[in-house]
Amino acid sequence: MKPLRPLRALEWVGERDGFLRIVDQTRLPQEIRYLQLDNVEAVREAIVQMRLRGAPAIGVAAAFGVVLGMRQARYQTAADALAHLERIVNLLRGSRPTAVNLHHALERMYRVGRAIITAADFRPLVNDLVPRLLAEAKAIWDEDRLMCRTLAAHGAALIQNGMGILTHCNTGALAASDYGTALGVLFTAHEQGRRFTVYACETRPLWQGARLTTLELKLRGLECVLLCDNAAGWFMRQGKIQLVLVGADRIAANGDTANKVGTYSLAALARVHGIPFYVAAPSTTFDLSTPDGSAIPIEQRSAQEVTQPFGLTMAPEGIRVENPAFDVTPADWITGIITERGLVQPVNPSTITACLGLTCRSEKSIP
Amino acid sequence: MKPLRPLRALEWVGERDGFLRIVDQTRLPQEIRYLQLDNVEAVREAIVQMRLRGAPAIGVAAAFGVVLGMRQARYQTAADALAHLERIVNLLRGSRPTAVNLHHALERMYRVGRAIITAADFRPLVNDLVPRLLAEAKAIWDEDRLMCRTLAAHGAALIQNGMGILTHCNTGALAASDYGTALGVLFTAHEQGRRFTVYACETRPLWQGARLTTLELKLRGLECVLLCDNAAGWFMRQGKIQLVLVGADRIAANGDTANKVGTYSLAALARVHGIPFYVAAPSTTFDLSTPDGSAIPIEQRSAQEVTQPFGLTMAPEGIRVENPAFDVTPADWITGIITERGLVQPVNPSTITACLGLTCRSEKSIP
Numbered sequence: 001m002k003p004l005r006p007l008r009a010l011e012w013v014g015e016r017d018g019f020l021r022i023v024d025q026t027r028l029p030q031e032i033r034y035l036q037l038d039n040v041e042a043v044r045e046a047i048v049q050m051r052l053r054g055a056p057a058i059g060v061a062a063a064f065g066v067v068l069g070m071r072q073a074r075y076q077t078a079a080d081a082l083a084h085l086e087r088i089v090n091l092l093r094g095s096r097p098t099a100v101n102l103h104h105a106l107e108r109m110y111r112v113g114r115a116i117i118t119a120a121d122f123r124p125l126v127n128d129l130v131p132r133l134l135a136e137a138k139a140i141w142d143e144d145r146l147m148c149r150t151l152a153a154h155g156a157a158l159i160q161n162g163m164g165i166l167t168h169c170n171t172g173a174l175a176a177s178d179y180g181t182a183l184g185v186l187f188t189a190h191e192q193g194r195r196f197t198v199y200a201c202e203t204r205p206l207w208q209g210a211r212l213t214t215l216e217l218k219l220r221g222l223e224c225v226l227l228c229d230n231a232a233g234w235f236m237r238q239g240k241i242q243l244v245l246v247g248a249d250r251i252a253a254n255g256d257t258a259n260k261v262g263t264y265s266l267a268a269l270a271r272v273h274g275i276p277f278y279v280a281a282p283s284t285t286f287d288l289s290t291p292d293g294s295a296i297p298i299e300q301r302s303a304q305e306v307t308q309p310f311g312l313t314m315a316p317e318g319i320r321v322e323n324p325a326f327d328v329t330p331a332d333w334i335t336g337i338i339t340e341r342g343l344v345q346p347v348n349p350s351t352i353t354a355c356l357g358l359t360c361r362s363e364k365s366i367p
Numbered sequence: 368m369k370p371l372r373p374l375r376a377l378e379w380v381g382e383r384d385g386f387l388r389i390v391d392q393t394r395l396p397q398e399i400r401y402l403q404l405d406n407v408e409a410v411r412e413a414i415v416q417m418r419l420r421g422a423p424a425i426g427v428a429a430a431f432g433v434v435l436g437m438r439q440a441r442y443q444t445a446a447d448a449l450a451h452l453e454r455i456v457n458l459l460r461g462s463r464p465t466a467v468n469l470h471h472a473l474e475r476m477y478r479v480g481r482a483i484i485t486a487a488d489f490r491p492l493v494n495d496l497v498p499r500l501l502a503e504a505k506a507i508w509d510e511d512r513l514m515c516r517t518l519a520a521h522g523a524a525l526i527q528n529g530m531g532i533l534t535h536c537n538t539g540a541l542a543a544s545d546y547g548t549a550l551g552v553l554f555t556a557h558e559q560g561r562r563f564t565v566y567a568c569e570t571r572p573l574w575q576g577a578r579l580t581t582l583e584l585k586l587r588g589l590e591c592v593l594l595c596d597n598a599a600g601w602f603m604r605q606g607k608i609q610l611v612l613v614g615a616d617r618i619a620a621n622g623d624t625a626n627k628v629g630t631y632s633l634a635a636l637a638r639v640h641g642i643p644f645y646v647a648a649p650s651t652t653f654d655l656s657t658p659d660g661s662a663i664p665i666e667q668r669s670a671q672e673v674t675q676p677f678g679l680t681m682a683p684e685g686i687r688v689e690n691p692a693f694d695v696t697p698a699d700w701i702t703g704i705i706t707e708r709g710l711v712q713p714v715n716p717s718t719i720t721a722c723l724g725l726t727c728r729s730e731k732s733i734p
Contacts, residue, residue, distance in 0.1 A: 029683040168597075202673065202681070204571060204595040210674065210682040218683055226688045228571040228673060230535075230596035230629025234694035237631060262597025264604060268639045269632060306569065306595060307577065310679050314569070315577040316396040316585055321593045327601035 007032070007216060009057040009174045012064055012138065016071075016131055020064045024051045025174055029215045040069030040088050047095040050206060054175020055249045055285055056144050059101030062092045063137035066109040071130050078122040081129070085113045089366050097297040098258055098326045099249040100287040105140050110366045112136045141177050147282040147340040148178035155185030155245075155280055155338035156192060163196040163242040166232060169203045169260035170212035171247035171280065181247045182280040183216060185338060190222050198222055199241060201229045203260060205305040205323065229262050236273040244270045248281035248337075255331030255347035256293030257281075264327035267334065276335040283339055283356050289364070293328035301325045374399070374583060376424040376541045379431055379505065383438075383498055387431045391418045392541055396582045407436030407455050414462040417573060421542020422616045422652055423511050426468030429459045430504035433476040438497050445489040448496070452480045456733050464664040465625050465693045466616040467654040472507050477733045479503045508544050514649040514707040515545035522552030522647055522705035523559055530563040530609040533599060536570045536627035537579035538614035538647065548614045549647040550583060552705060557589050565589055566608060568596045570627060572672040572690065596629050603640040611637045615648035615704075622698030622714035623660025624648075631694035634701065643702040650706055650723050656731070660695035668692045
């Protein structure tokens with residue numbers, strides 16, 4: 001499996017009449033299948049079915065989804081156009097509830113669209129609507145790519161030769177626009193010549209660690225060991241892990257961090273073993289309007305993901321299942337948060353505000 | 368799926384010319400397939416492939432394996448017979464390294480066999496060898512059945528109405544001769560009229576929790592919720608778990624306990640959340656000749672169990688995998704150990720000796 005180019009979660013191909021190209025992550029690692037999404041329903045479906053996942057990536061994809069949706073839409077009046085925009089934004093907003101990057105991106109797209117639509121002289125502007133939305137989506141994409149590199153540069157200093165670094169889920173090129181958040185930190189440290197071992201938790205129920213993270217590490221030549229999720233504590237006990245490094249889907253104002261289910265347990269285990277626990281996340285993952293983790297909505301996914309993984313039958317019929325897709329790690333269990341604006345350490349409301357300013361307060365103008 | 372009789376891991380059918388009947392646990396929950404094992408190689412294969420698993424069950428199966436092996440064997444002299452016995456015992460002993468019940472059972476069988484073989488008047492005794500071995504294996508089986516009930520009765524008092532009880536792997540009728548160890552405790556409490564919710568961790572890589580534990584709980588009408596292993600900590604955090612109850616594969620003299628991988632993490636998480644953590648295990652699971660957990664051999668199983676679960680491809684080719692089948696929980700993280708001889712609590716060398724005496728010291732006479 002040698003792709004001609006590095007795996008990339010998503011890419012806008014073409015201009016105003018272009019499309020969003022994504023790798024169908026549900027097919028990895030067996031097959032690198034690209035999908036061309038040219039309508040908003042397809043973008044939503046890809047996010048819901050997790051063909052595309054990762055908080056930064058779904059934010060960017062949703063922005064392009066708005067472009068596609070408005071390109072499809074037919075309207076005669078400003079009121080019509082605004083109704084379409086709201087429908088499209090809400091369609092995408094409902095795709096997954098936990099990652100806030102999605103909401104931030106949609107908020108930006110909505111404001112740009114609304115400003116054009118509601119301008120006094122609607123008629124001359126309307127032909128400009130899709131290009132302007134596309135420009136905004138590309139700006140979000142560009143910022144996300146830049147974020148990956150800047151964040152990685154800030155975090156790489158934490159990685160030392162010989163470390164064992166435990167990670168969870170996938171936070172690489174498949175989760176963002178460039179080479180990721182937590183994995184981007186590791187890629188940068190590796191490019192800088194440091195050598196270390198990455199322990200990848202397989203990340204049930206959807207195996208993002210086993211299917212995606214090991215693939216990205218392998219393609220870039222990093223040393224990697226795959227573990228079942230439940231073995232993580234035992235490897236900490238044996239002194240094999242010197243750092244835990246994960247991504248995030250939403251970080252509340254106090255630093256409580258929602259991330260892929262299993263993160264909370266890893267943070268607790270790191271704490272028991274005295275191992276530093278870092279989160280790598282761009283500023284778009286912060287939600288300063290959510291005071292703490294208790295207010296973060298946790299997506300509950302289907303029982304079938306657990307009982308019938310990829311078509312196998314792994315439990316008797318009718319068994320009750322709890323399948324939260326995320327959990328919330330309390331701020332005081334997090335050693336530091338690596339952002340593109342620097343390191344938040346220790347993690348508390350004032351260090352977060354100092355690092356980010358107030359720019360990440362979600363104002364929620366979408367009706 | 369309504370079996371005509373309760374699931375039973377194993378059963379000796381017939382007398383001297385009988386066979387060992389087991390449920391092929393690799394086929395559950397889709398299919399209840401019984402296998403008739405009439406030779407020692409088949410018994411070994413079933414243990415290695417985990418068609419039969421669970422520390423008490425494999426001890427009993429190995430005892431019958433010795434019967435089958437000596438029934439197959441042809442010998443003319445006492446030296447020949449002893450060589451056969453040693454070969455058979457060692458063949459079975461090598462099937463799985465961690466669970467000590469296997470070693471205890473083989474030690475018993477070996478001593479009985481050797482005593483007969485090496486008696487001065489070998490010829491008259493030799494016709495009696497297989498019946499005497501069969502009687503010993505049946506005694507081990509009977510004791511294991513009695514153990515299940517007695518242990519369960521001791522433990523049931525810990526279970527209160529309304530509790531959420533987290534368990535790992537399978538410790539029920541499929542893991543022992545009667546209705547199990549940790550699950551037996553829950554079955555008894557349920558029979559006594561208490562109502563509670565069992566949270567079953569799915570137990571990667573072989574899904575014993577998802578495939579076997581939920582099945583047993585369902586068949587007996589207990590309320591059950593299936594979780595991915597990595598969600599356990601999050602459910603503790605949410606106050607859903609009041610007790611963790613697991614089995615064991617080997618308990619060292621100081622109380623350090625080897626059990627299915629993931630147990631160590633659950634014990635650490637229970638500790639962080641102030642939740643009592645109990646082990647349920649018969650006296651045959653203690654190994655007083657092993658001073659502490661560092662001396663317990665940990666079976667490493669194949670990478671394919673992790674990367675290619677039940678034929679799926681869940682990781683790229685050639686990825687390095689660590690797949691320990693067990694881990695070791697330190698004694699001081701264990702609130703108590705429920706045995707058929709009573710409750711060991713707190714867990715330390717003197718409470719263990721007080722409860723068990725010295726009867727569980729393995730003397731290792733097998734060459």
